[in-house]
Amino acid sequence: MQSIKLWKPVVLAGSMLTMTTFAHAQSNTVIFQNLKIVTGAGTVINSGFVVVSGDKITSLGEGNPPMDPSAKVIDAKGLTAYPGLIDAYCAAGVAAPAAQPAPTFNQGGGNQRNGQQNRPAAPPPPMPAWRKATDGLIMTNEGLNSLRIYGFTAANVISRGPLTPGEDAIIALSGSDKPELIKERSGVNVNFQTRAGAYPGTLMGAIAFVRQAFYDGIDSHNHPPAKPDAKLDALGLAGEGKIPTFISTGTLNDAKRAIRFGQEFKIPAVVVGGAGIEPIAKQFAPGGPPLILTGAWDTAEALFKAGAEFALASGRIELDGDEVKSMIIKARDFVGK
Numbered sequence: 154m155q156s157i158k159l160w161k162p163v164v165l166a167g168s169m170l171t172m173t174t175f176a177h178a179q180s181n182t183v184i185f186q187n188l189k190i191v192t193g194a195g196t197v198i199n200s201g202f203v204v205v206s207g208d209k210i211t212s213l214g215e216g217n218p219p220m221d222p223s224a225k226v227i228d229a230k231g232l233t234a235y236p237g238l239i240d241a242y243c244a245a246g247v248a249a250p251a252a253q254p255a256p257t258f259n260q261g262g263g264n265q266r267n268g269q270q271n272r273p274a275a276p277p278p279p280m281p282a283w284r285k286a287t288d289g290l291i292m293t294n295e296g297l298n299s300l301r302i303y304g305f306t307a308a309n310v311i312s313r314g315p316l317t318p319g320e321d322a323i324i325a326l327s328g329s330d331k332p333e334l335i336k337e338r339s340g341v342n343v344n345f346q347t348r349a350g351a352y353p354g355t356l357m358g359a360i361a362f363v364r365q366a367f368y369d370g371i372d373s374h375n376h377p378p379a380k381p382d383a384k385l386d387a388l389g390l391a392g393e394g395k396i397p398t399f400i401s402t403g404t405l406n407d408a409k410r411a412i413r414f415g416q417e418f419k420i421p422a423v424v425v426g427g428a429g430i431e432p433i434a435k436q437f438a439p440g441g442p443p444l445i446l447t448g449a450w451d452t453a454e455a456l457f458k459a460g461a462e463f464a465l466a467s468g469r470i471e472l473d474g475d476e477v478k479s480m481i482i483k484a485r486d487f488v489g490k
Contacts, residue, residue: 182206184218188229192236203234208485237306238481239323242399242425242445242466245296248289250281250314283384284319286310286342287332296472301326303477309339311399313470315346316359317366320387321399340397340423341387345410360410367392367418394420399445402426408433412442425468427452434459453487 183205190198190213202218204211212219218226290310291297300308305326312319321340325333343366345359353359370388378385391398400411400422408430415422424430424437427446434452437444438460446453447468456463465484469476 182211182221182224184221184224184226185229185232185234186218186226189233191233235306238300238304240300240305240308240467241464242447242468243297243300243308243310244313244468244470245300245308245310245472246291246294247286247310247313247470248291250284250318280316281314281318283317283387284312284314285337286312286319286321287324287334288319290324290332292330292332295474296467296469296477297326299472299474299477300467301328302474303481305477307335309466311342313342315344315348316353316362317341317343317384317388320383338387338390338396340399341391342399342401344401345407360414364414364417392418392420394418397443398422399425402430403428405429405432412436415442425466427456427463431455431459434461437461437463450483450487457487 185203185205186201188198188201188203190201190203192198198213198215201213201215203213204218204221204224287310297308307323307325309321309323310332311321319342320338321342322332322334323336323339325335327333343363345356345363347354347356347359353362366384366388370385370390371392372389373382373385374389374393387396390396398415398420400414402408402411402424403426405428407426408424411422411424412433421442423443423445425445425447427444428448428451430437430444431452434456436442437456439462441462444456444461444463445466445468446456446463447466450465453463453465465480465487467477467480
């Protein structure tokens, strides 16, 4: 139950989902010490301990933990425990990017060829604007409500859209209609999607686009623009490794590209998805790039047997109560193996 270290990450005390992994799942007792604890009542213990026996928290408090020679002890200095589950990569309730206008053609001008007039090339549809994941977030969304009902107290909500859609945020899953922020700019969300009828229309172009966006962001920190630019600032922080970069993947090759992207910028880019990545499972051993499994979690058992560390998350736009309940049951089954 050692956490993935995403800079200053969140630990799920006693949880089997999201920011926890299966590295020590077979230990009967695990003690987290030197841990910052936010209690259910809202009070904060700056340096405390949490004792987990089996699948239950048996004690927590301030200072040093009780002695137990048989327990696995984890130094959790710099980490924070919250009383509940946390979805590490959540798209439920997040507004879709603004629709791109359909290409239009200028009926005048152009060249004559073979008796026909060639229509000038349509202007490419504009890129969706850079957004925060909380812009337009619907807190009453069925998926967020279902997560809340089944014990999730927080979620890392992610921005949606192609290439460089925006920045993410960790929110409390309270009953409020407005997002209650735990952490703004918890990371940036990127992908290598191509765009039909517009640049970048190829995979090579998509990768080049994202790379250039990161270099532009880093350059903006070295040479601040006359007018502040939230996109450049966030991408600069990500490119410098100061906030996480979440890279969506759908295939083994996607995951390899995400890892190489992180290596180029010397940042531990977070590989999100996990489909088909069993052949490179050992790359996600402790000290390797962070990994978040979404979708059906089909690769979880093979990854665990290969010594990989990873987190589980929903990653779903459409989510209901039955699916959330199934996620929790599946996660418990994984941990129990």
